[in-house]
Amino acid sequence: MRKILIIEDDIFLQNLEANKLKKENYEIITASTGDEALEKINEPDIDLILLDLILPGVDGFDVLKAIKETENLKNVPVIVFSNLSEETDIKKAKALGAKDFMVKSNFSLSELSEHIDKILA
């Protein structure tokens, strides 16, 4: 079973994302703050990370930087899943190594799940 780390501070959205992806047979681990995310990225065998940008404490950009600086995670695809869409945010996330930048409100969870399926195929 492929393992996905969901980093999302809005618990309601996090539950919706987690439930949908569990139904699609993914193993899910979650983090609700930047600091918690920095701990959870040390869990073994993470296949993909779904990352929100606005997080309490350490923000999503710093979490992304830490992920890409971690030897066994630097090739793990990170999808930034945020409701920010400023050009500067998108460029910054790409420069830090995000695979994709998806604006949450523009995608349904089915579309997100299909996108993850493709990446992990």
Added chain:
Amino acid sequence: MSKEIEELKMENEKLKKINEVKSDLISISAHELRTSLSALKWILKMFLDKDLGKITSEQEAFIKRALDSSDRMISLVNRLLTLNHSDELDIPFDFKKVNIIKTIEQTIFEFSGEAHKKDVDLIFLKPENEFPLIKCDEEMIRVVFQNLIENAIKYSQADDKIFISLKHNSKENRIEISIRDTGIGINTKDQDKIFNKFFRGSNALEKDSLGSGLGLFTTKNIIRHHKGKIWFESTSEPGTTFFITLPVS
């Protein structure tokens, strides 16, 4: 002279800063709106995907309509965000042939509750003859009507009337729209700034302190993008009339 130039420079810097703060506030509000709309969209889609169990065909039809509405709202937030950040408006508009009478009727319907609450009459002087379809971006033109009708209601008093009229100028191949209210009007000193970004008229501020000052700026940009024109008349008589012309194609 150099002192005056220095003061103007300082004033300019101050306005730039205010502009930046307001832009940031709009981005933050859009982010919050998108978060709520994401939850709504995801849940409605889960119902339609039967993730939450079976639904009847009647329920499905209602949920589809709700999902359409939330998608429309998301699309508006996205595009208004772009408008906020680009004075050039170099964004793609979705031009299609549109029944503009229907768009106006829908917008009037949308505001009928608000008008009723304030005891204001919204009167559509609908053209009697056959009317051409207009090539425009319907959602953006809807924003124009929403902004103008919302303002007209906001600045009207009980028993006031708002007239919306529409005619086809076949000679010029354009349509002419007017939205006339009998509200508080626009002060003479404010009239040349009324379409400026973030500008709020002094009497408008007294009436409603929470407006963004983006409505008329956005409206003018949308009309300009359609190669149309917008202007207004607001004399010492009570009320304001906004005029819009739009090419048919």
